[in-house]
Amino acid sequence: MKARTSHTARPQVKKFLVGTIGAAAAAGALAWGAVSGTGATSQTVAVAPVADEGPGYAVEDFAYPYADKILAEKNIVLKRGDGHITLVDCAGGTGYLEVWARDKSKLCFQVTGNSGWLTLEVPSVHLIKGNNYATKVDMTVGTEEKSFDIAKNAWTSVGETAESEGRPHVLVEIRSSK
Known part of the structure; x- marks a missing residue:
């Protein structure tokens, strides 16, 4: 049932x-x-x-990150760049651009990507070791501007060691490309 x-x-x-x-x-x-x-x-x-109403725009100003901190710690002015040339610890590896200044120990810059640029101010630069990139640096001495081609994977005399007068030059720009 x-x-x-x-x-x-x-x-x-x-x-x-x-x-x-x-x-x-x-x-x-x-x-x-x-x-x-x-x-x-x-x-x-x-x-x-x-x-x-649209969303706001993100505008890249290419300012170097933590530039104030680096200025306070190392007394180096890093201004602007595209992010493909960055200041690194020299003990961290090989294949870096090595920049030697009279009043500092060496500074190292890592280059990534196909090309890069960085504006900066490093006084009394006299020697730069290149890496696998074609690199050109711009320097100033007084009101004069001078450019130097940096040999790949070799030392290049720049600034005061590259001229007979021996005037201290300020490194103001690095440009690299593959």
Whole structure:
């Protein structure tokens, strides 16, 4: 024999569904009234089109990160670059550009990518060892600007050691490419 089941649960489900749908309809009506300016509230809502406002732009200024900290610690001014020539610890590896200045120990720069550039100020630079990149450096002495091609994987005399007058030169830019 089949057992008879009670259908007392059905009216409760119907009551629940009717209550839920009624609450949703009331909430929808209130929301429509708030947006359209009609309804029980006396406040008006200002609506502006989103398309007129765009997201802000990210603008790269090419400023060298932590330049202030490096200036305070090493007394080197690192200005701007494209991120492909970076100051590194010389003990960290090989294949770096090595820059020697009269009043400092050597400075090392790692070059990555196909090309890179870095503007900086390192006084009294007299010797640079190249790496696998074709590198050119710009230096100033007084009001004069001079450029030097750095030999690949070899030492190149620059600045005061490259001229007969022996004036101290300031390294102001490094450009490298493969």
